[in-house]
Amino acid sequence: MADVTVIGAGVAGLWAAWACAQAGLTPRLLDRTGPPGPHGCSWWAGGMLAPFCEGAVAEPAIVTHGQTAATAWAEVTEVTHRGSLVVALERDRGELDRFARRTEGHETLTNTVQDLEPDLPGPRSALHFPAESHLDPRRALADLVAALAERGVAIERTSATPQDIAGPVIDARGLAAALPGLRAVRGEMLVLRAPDIHLTRPIRLLHPRHPLYIVPRADSVYMLGATQIESADRRGVSARAILELLSAAYALDPRFAEAEVLETGADLRPAFADNVPRVIRRGRVLHLNGLFRHGYLMAPALAQQAVACLTTGQKGDLVHED
The missing domain is CATH 3.30.9.10 (D-Amino Acid Oxidase, subunit A, domain 2)
Incomplete structure (x- = not known):
């Protein structure tokens, strides 16, 4: 039995499932197209873990949380630290x-x-x-999928929505979630x-x-x-x-x-007006969305805040109530 269902197997959903597993939860991972591939924007990312460069146009939250991304990614895939x-x-x-x-x-x-x-x-x-780094996004996605598989978490190909599922849900479907303001x-x-x-x-x-x-x-x-x-x-x-x-x-x-x-x-x-990703809590559903061009930079922090909200009720600065 799953403790939480994650919908969407792009970089946000994979990180949400991984963060759940790291916290001792048993996630179920669903995606309408199956494993990551050319059909999703995570496939076409640059893979730059460059919080300071992004600070030229991004909000301070991107710089702050982005500085933790390289360390988080290094636990599951190869990260190149050459600035x-x-x-x-x-x-x-x-x-x-x-x-x-x-x-x-x-x-x-x-x-x-x-x-x-x-x-x-x-x-x-x-x-x-x-202090900046980079990674190969496609290898990183494959490594995350493999790490989850070692925990017994496979990607189930299904078009389920949060309304189809009982219990806690993390919705990481990007634009398909059709959130207001996205x-x-x-x-x-x-x-x-x-x-x-x-x-x-x-x-x-x-x-x-x-x-x-x-x-x-x-x-x-x-x-x-x-x-x-x-x-x-x-x-x-x-x-x-x-x-x-x-x-x-x-x-x-x-x-x-x-x-x-x-x-x-x-x-x-998918992006909100301020281009800052967030966790939006709607009852039993946590929406992880709005990653804009910061998917690989912000997915670890966003997932960790979502899991903290789910397990302890703690609301980090990226968590919003709806």
Whole structure:
């Protein structure tokens, strides 16, 4: 018999089930499409655990809770601790200065970027955030699924809703939960193979029109992202997005022009007005939602607060009553 039913097996639902198991509860995990895959926005994430960089535009709660993410993820999957770099072309140096004023936890590099990334072309100024990390999202999802399986928790493929289930429920269905105030934010990204380029940490290129992040994967593979459009359009990646992302990557390193395009992807991220995820308690149902672009950064903290609320009634700062 399950102590709690978790609906949704994206990054939020998997972490909710894992946090329940860690707290001594027996979770039941349901998802209408089964295990994670290209059908969900968790599949298309960059995997940057970069709370200080996100602080340039995010609320303080993202920076505070995001700092615990790398430690939490390291318990279930491989996390690369090499920091992150934020760079700008010389003509956009003002963007870098503004980013520096809005963030903390960084050191300024001037003509010494190659000490960290020898393969990054040209002298340029940058901000180095040494405490940040990154992971491979798809491997992380698979490792979480495997960790749950070792606890006897399998993903059941079913279209159940909270109304179909008796007892405590954690609803982590994202946009499918149709919560008041929840909106869709479209993101588009590319996956490239560039064997001539050797980067070891995430690079953010500040650009007044087309900001870009590049996250290294194994085997010379890179994730390029991401557009951010207030839209619920579920079509595939647009030609405009491909042009913008590749143009920005070319500006960073012209060798990306010769890269092999492996995948293109588009997803809809659920977000509240302030872009801060939350746990919304409605009777016996706890809704984990609104992860926006902070899914891997905030899922551990959100899940832990949900389980604390469920087991002890404790209300953390991410828990809201409805």
